[in-house]
Every structure is written in C-alpha cells, then in structure tokens.
Amino acid sequence: MKKILITGGAGFIGSHVVRLFVNKYPDYQIYNLDKLTYAGNLENLKDIQNKPNYHFVLGDITDDAFIQKLFEKEQFDGVIHLAAESHVDRSITNPNAFVFTNIIGTVNLLNAARAIWKEHPEGKRFYHVSTDEVYGALGQEGFFTEETCYDPHSPYSASKAGSDHFVRAYHDTYGLPVIISNCSNNYGPNQFPEKLIPLFINNIRHNKPLPVYGKGENVRDWLYVEDHAAAIDVIYHQGPDGETFNIGGHNEWKNIDLIKVLCKVMDKKLGREPGTSEKLITFVTDRAGHDLRYAIDSSKLQRELGWKPSLQFEEGLEKTVDWYLNNQQWLDNVTSGNYQKYYDEMYGNR
Ligand code: NAD
Ligand code: DAU
Secondary structure, rough: OOOEEEEOOOHHHHHHHHHHHHHHOOOOOOEEEOOOOOOHHHHHHOOOOOOOOOOEEEEOOOHHHHHHHHHHHHHEEHHHHHHOOOOOOHHOOOOOHHHHHHHHHHHHHHHHHHHHHHHOOOOOOOEEEEEEHHHHHEEEOOOOOOOOOOOOHHHHHHHHHHHHHHHHHHHHHHHHEEEEEEEEEEEEOOOOOOOOOHHHHHHHHOOOOEEEOOOOOOOOOEHHHHHHHHHHHHHHHOOOOOOOEEEOOEEEEEHHHHHHHHHHHEEEEEOOOOHHHHHHEEEEEOOOOOOOOEEOOHHHHHHHOOOOOOOOHHHHHHHHHHHHHOOHHHHHHHOOHHHHHHHHHHHHHO
C-alpha cells in the first residue's frame, strides 16, 4: 500500500492528477494537501471526494511546522508537488506571494520529506512539477530541451526556477530521490478564468472585450491537461531518480491565431453569426517582460518512457469549450467568489 501526498490537488492540473491517481490506483492512499486559495476549488473533485482512497488536507505549504507534523504523522511514500502561485500577471503585481509559496513552500516540503526518508530513501519519490517558463524565451527557431540553461524573466518563472534548483540541490547534497518535469501551457476543464483560454471563453459568453496583449504575436505550446496528468503518472512511476523530463504538445500557436480559432468555435457552439466573437478582440498594452515564444522538445519523454499526447488541438479545444459551456455554474461561482465565501463559512479563519 502506498501513501502519496499530492499538493495543490484542488487546482487546475492538480485536480486532474488527483482524479487519475485515485481512480487508477485504488490500492494507493491519495492525500490532497491544498490551501484553497482563489485558484483551489474542491468542486473540481466532487466526483471522487467520497472514494475510500481519497483524503483532503487543508493546509499551507509555507507553514513549516504544520508540514513537518503532517509528514511525521502520515509517513508518505511519495510526494507529487503541484501547489504554487501560477499566474504570471499576478506575479508582476505581487511577487512576494510567489517567493513564499513557490520557493519557501517547496523547501519546507523537501525538508519534511528528507526528515522522514533519511534512513530509507529507497522506493521513495519527490516529484516536482515545473514549467517550461524557467528556460526563458525562444526566438523564431529552436526548442527547449532538458539541457537548455535557465533564464527566467517573470517573478513567476524566477520563483519556479528557484524551486527547481532547490529540488536538484536536495538530490545532489542529501541524496533525496527527486524527479522534475517542465511542461508547456496546459488547457482544459477546471482552469481558473484568469488564464488565456478560460478567460476568453468566459468573456465571449458575456460579450466582453478579449484583451490581447501587444500584437498577439507571442507563441505558446499547448497541451491538453489530461495528457499532462498522464505524463506525470508515467514519470512518477518509471522515471529514474534525479532526472528531468520536458513535457509538451508539439503544438505551437501564435496567440492571435489561437484566439481566432477559439472565436470560431465559440460562435458555432453559441449559435452566433460567424465573426461575432472576433469583433470582441481588443489589443491592449503588452505584459511586462512578455516572453516571445515557448516550444518544448519532449522527445526524451517519448523515447525513454513512451509517453505522447493523445489529443489533437482542435479536438481538445472543442472538448474544453464544451466543458465550460456545460459548466457555466462553475464559471459563475469562481468568478463571483461564491466558492471562497463557502470555504470561509466551512473552514472559518484559515
Ligand atoms: P493553479 O493555480 O490552478 O492551482 C494551484 C493550486 O495550489 C491551488 O489549488 C491552490 O489552492 C494551491 N496552493 C497555492 N498556494 C498554496 C499553498 N501555499 N499551500 C497549499 N496549496 C497552495 O495552478 P495549475 O495551473 O494547476 O499549476 C499547477 C502546477 O503546475 C504549478 O506548480 C505550476 O507552476 C505548474 N505548471 C502549470 C502549467 C499551466 O499551464 N497551468 C504548465 C506547466 C507547469
Ligand atoms: O508555459 C507554462 C505556463 O503557462 C505555466 O507555467 C503558467 O502557470 C501558466 O499560467 C501559463 O503561463 P502563460 O503566461 O503562458 O499563460 P497565460 O494564459 O497567462 O497567457 C498565455 C498567453 O496569452 C501569453 O502569451 C499572454 C497572453 N494573454 C494572456 C491573458 C491572460 C493575453 O494576450 N491576454 C490575456 O488576457
């Protein structure tokens, strides 16, 4: 029997990872540790919340004493660490929150894992989920590989880079059994509508402007979130200690091109005249330090562990739009703050 701690499991990617592990491994006990910030939503997990192998723990990874006690009590066999402040724009207005959660929170988890695994690290695993943004920005050509030097530009990517360095340092210094993956932009159900795709779906639904940063020429590599969760499963179980794996969709889109496709899909799904949603596009001041292009070379993961994306982008985008349109109450709840009010009432002063 394995006990696995998944941090940030009430968030976007974390909820898909928790669901996959709870359903696929009924013999594992899955502990979801989440602070339930604005981005954490237990509604994302309501289909599995009563499963006997699922446990929710409300807590903050920046709380050193709490994390230590939790590890001492539960004696986890593995950690899959996703909890983070994840939005670049928020990191520009409030960098400190990113330092606390992404760097100090990660180090607290590393310390706690080290303390309980010191004598017997065999068979244990600390999996740190990171981002392609640590590699900086590409020009028109080339891809990020696992050997690309770190060159973060935003407070978000700098904090993720810092956490990656600590994870590797704990492997090299203390022999902690770690593994890291760096993934490209995810899309799919349950993403908080501050990120490009769900924000624009929500705005189109309300006929609100679509704020395109700069000229919309920045390029991102998009991966359906369930494919990321599947990659995490493969890497957690089969990746060798101390290794890094890049995860990506081989699916690059210039923002403006992606937005136009999204507008077409939305017009079709909402039964609107073709071209209606595109009229909402509004070019606004660019994001400070906006990285031009990200593109991931995930051939190591494909070659060594046999993972590849399962969905074509057009199919994934339709599925995503369908999910948001079929779950408009979810969108209304997270944008109205009702669910935060519910947590405050349920858990009191956190
Ligand atoms: P998210 O913002 O949707 O979710 C983050 C979760 O972490 C939330 O449930 C939140 O409540 C929780 N959390 C935040 N601070 C916490 C704290 N101090 N203690 C405990 N829990 C806390 O994020 P996401 O988009 O699902 O990203 C998850 C991870 O994957 C992050 O580490 C992110 O850097 C990484 N990542 C994201 C993407 C992407 O496209 N979204 C791509 C590559 C990597
Ligand atoms: O690459 C992986 C990263 O992808 C993750 O590590 C981050 O957690 C995740 O948020 C995402 O970062 P991005 O900054 O790429 O995602 P975002 O959805 O914020 O923006 C995608 C692109 O769209 C980016 O070039 C900025 C642009 N954009 C975004 C928003 C929210 C706009 O033009 N307008 C917008 O309103």
